[in-house]
Amino acid sequence: MGGGGLDLKPTRLVNEALMLQLAWKLVSEDSQWTILLCSRYFSNGRPIQDYFKSSIWCGIKPHIATVIANSLWVVGTGEKIHFWIDNWLGEPLVDILHIDPLVYINFTGLVSDVISNGALSVPFEVNLISTVVSMCSLCLQAIETSDHLFFQCIVATSLWSWLGNSLPLVFDVSSFYALLHSLPISCSSQLKDIYLAVVVHLIHSIWWARNNSRFSSNRVSLQAIQVWVHSLIGMSGGLSTGKCIVADSSILDFFKIATHSRLIKDVVSVCWKAPTAPWVKVNTHGSVIYNLGVTPSLII
Ligand SMILES: [Zn+2]
Numbered sequence: 186m187g188g189g190g191l192d193l194k195p196t197r198l199v200n201e202a203l204m205l206q207l208a209w210k211l212v213s214e215d216s217q218w219t220i221l222l223c224s225r226y227f228s229n230g231r232p233i234q235d236y237f238k239s240s241i242w243c244g245i246k247p248h249i250a251t252v253i254a255n256s257l258w259v260v261g262t263g264e265k266i267h268f269w270i271d272n273w274l275g276e277p278l279v280d281i282l283h284i285d286p287l288v289y290i291n292f293t294g295l296v297s298d299v300i301s302n303g304a305l306s307v308p309f310e311v312n313l314i315s316t317v318v319s320m321c322s323l324c325l326q327a328i329e330t331s332d333h334l335f336f337q338c339i340v341a342t343s344l345w346s347w348l349g350n351s352l353p354l355v356f357d358v359s360s361f362y363a364l365l366h367s368l369p370i371s372c373s374s375q376l377k378d379i380y381l382a383v384v385v386h387l388i389h390s391i392w393w394a395r396n397n398s399r400f401s402s403n404r405v406s407l408q409a410i411q412v413w414v415h416s417l418i419g420m421s422g423g424l425s426t427g428k429c430i431v432a433d434s435s436i437l438d439f440f441k442i443a444t445h446s447r448l449i450k451d452v453v454s455v456c457w458k459a460p461t462a463p464w465v466k467v468n469t470h471g472s473v474i475y476n477l478g479v480t481p482s483l484i485i
Pocket residue numbers: 321322323324325326327333334337338339340
């Protein structure tokens with residue numbers, strides 16, 4: 186009254202405040218009406234989408250998200266707290282681990298499930314997930330996914346471009362499928378084996394370096410990975426049973442791989458006798474090895 190007016194609040198705001206209070210009680214209290222509404226309109230700790238018509242629930246439902254977003258559970262017995270989706274750690278586990286809603290919709294565990302003799306006993310699966318969904322061990326700059334680790338990480342891109350320049354070849358690292366289809370088809374059989382060895386050994390070496398950093402705290406330098414990959418490719422190229430051509434020499438030399446040249450058969454002398462008229466004899470000779478070989482020649 187001192188500031189003038191009757192100090193009357195808009196009824197809309199008063200109604201919203203009361204509905205918010207009801208939403209808070211619904212989530213936090215154990216009484217007959219809260220148990221009834223929760224069993225009818227909640228599933229796995231969250232409001233269901235389709236529900237029986239109710240004027241009360243229509244008023245409360247829009248405020249449930251506000252209550253949940255601004256609440257923190259204090260763990261007692263944990264029987265009412267949903268392990269994955271409720272906020273009992275400062276942030277819901279599904280948000281911490283970046284788990285997709287379509288995945289965690291079926292996560293129904295309670296905190297009470299992991300309390301043993303008054304102490305938390307976190308399942309192995311949670312430790313595993315927190316290990317997988319975490320920072321990249323190679324660059325420490327991004328969330329580790331398979332695409333990031335093998336194709337997008339600065340360490341991986343450096344390795345792919347290093348080998349691409351050495352071969353020379355442009356690796357399409359947009360996906361595993363694209364990578365395998367960026368390998369040349371028209372090449373010698375030994376070179377084909379080498380290309381495949383490049384892909385296999387480089388991916389394996391990235392994984393090896395990642396595991397060293399993560400589990401042994403032993404960071405592997407880019408140069409060390411290059412030396413490791415280079416030696417593995419050289420070994421695989423040497424074990425190849427394929428054959429090479431002259432044009433492969435620079436790649437074979439880079440990896441220090443012995444050439445597996447095609448065998449040249451012994452030269453056999455033959456006698457040639459000109460045919461009698463009206464016959465004309467035509468001798469042809471020549472060969473093509475993919476698109477790099479000799480063009481056919483014709484001798485009459
Ligand atoms: Zn990275």
